[in-house]
Amino acid sequence: MVGDENDTAFKGHFGKVGMSMQRDRLLMRLEGEWGRSPNIFEDEDDWGEYTKIALGGEYELRPNLFATAQISHMEITANSEDDGEDNSIQLGLKMSFGKPGQVNNLRTPYTPGLAAAWAEVLD
8 A cells, every 4th residue: 555655655565354153134243454565654663553453243133134333433543653543433324145055254455555645644
């Protein structure tokens, strides 16, 4: 995630782990994520990292239609000199296309991009 090639970017590694539990029509999910950009974040040759934890759930209203909710907390550190927090509450509806009962909860992480956006603010 490059905002400015010589100034703000997230070029590094990140990982995400989680667990979920399903009971009848309710799915609960707990996720943790960490990432580090070792050589460029808010400035070239500076590092930055983030940690995030999220708790969410889905309730099946009818086949393939879900009410969703999530609360998350993320902390961003830029070169030990600047830091920030990003807290969010998300509510929504989700529709799955496919066979009923065969829903998977894999999602593409977007947090490195969000951390790169924070790098510009922390600079």
